[in-house]
Amino acid sequence: MSDQDAPQKDLLAGRLLLLGKFHGAFGIKGEVKLESFTDPPERIFKYQPWTLRDAQGRERACTDARGRATPKGVVARVPGIEDRDAADAMRGTEVWVPRSTLPPPAPGEYYWVDLEGLRVANIEGVDFGTVSHLFSTGANDVMVVQGDRERMIPFVEPDFIKSVDFEARLVTVDWDADF
Template sequence: MTSPVPGAGGSDTHSPGRRILVGRVVGAFGVRGEVKIESWTEPRSAILGYRPWTLRDARGGERELIGVRGRETAKGVVAELPGVDDRDAAEAMRGTEIYVARAVLPKPAQGEVYWVDLEGLQVVNVDGRLMGRVSHVFPTGANDVLVAREGDREWLIPFVRPQYVTDIDLDAGRVTVDWDPDF
């Protein structure tokens, strides 16, 4: 498993033009217009290497942003956004989501997969019983958890390979799990 990058909308989760939510602005940093970034990339400073950014504000307005500069500090990632020149403008960016094209993320290492690439895949158990589709994956500290949903039913499956997640076939659009669907 590689970077826990959450997914972002769209019905075709594997389309080449798909955008991925990688972080958000959480406030102003200093008085010169820098912003604090909550990054969901691993490492968290990797967000600065993915370009261009598409920013989405609380009202759903979007704009592409080129020329972001930033750095990692002891308290997180700080960025300079073009056109944001003072603390008031930086504070007005609070809550803005940061998206990048899925295509700019590096290819996962052999045997690894981005969480976002699992979203929407069909989940079947080793006996061939359909358990819905991958809704999302989240960390717990001990291990990651794959969430499969079918209608109102939801399964929380420890993302432990190969014990519970026995196979991932991105080409076939399927995750096979060793999990009792009645559990």
């Protein structure tokens, strides 16, 4: 990575990522139902400290959250939440973590957030714009590219995604410019 790329790496490292969301009380002792976006779901507890953001956008730091997987999903114990009413008040609160808390992806794997903002061009060199975001369809992931128009390209390697070059900040795709 060149010195010119260092600010982008620092920006990603400090960026907060949404990893979960609370869905109300679990039992009467202050535990909270937690929808985790990690795989496996209980891995969310390894990525702390958390920033908890409520529906009004208010944030507070959280360290030392604990939890477990149950047949009904992940259950969390959050410091300061001691009863059912306090746990239920957490409903809708999001769990955000610094990108820097996540381990480096394995070779050939990518965090979606790291792809956002990269330029996208096809193998003929036609510039499509930049990666806006990705989403999953169940069958495969889809890369949404914003440029002269919006394109949705299946994130399937090597069929459509030919290369991802972070140094060049470029994703090369095998995709017709008219499609």
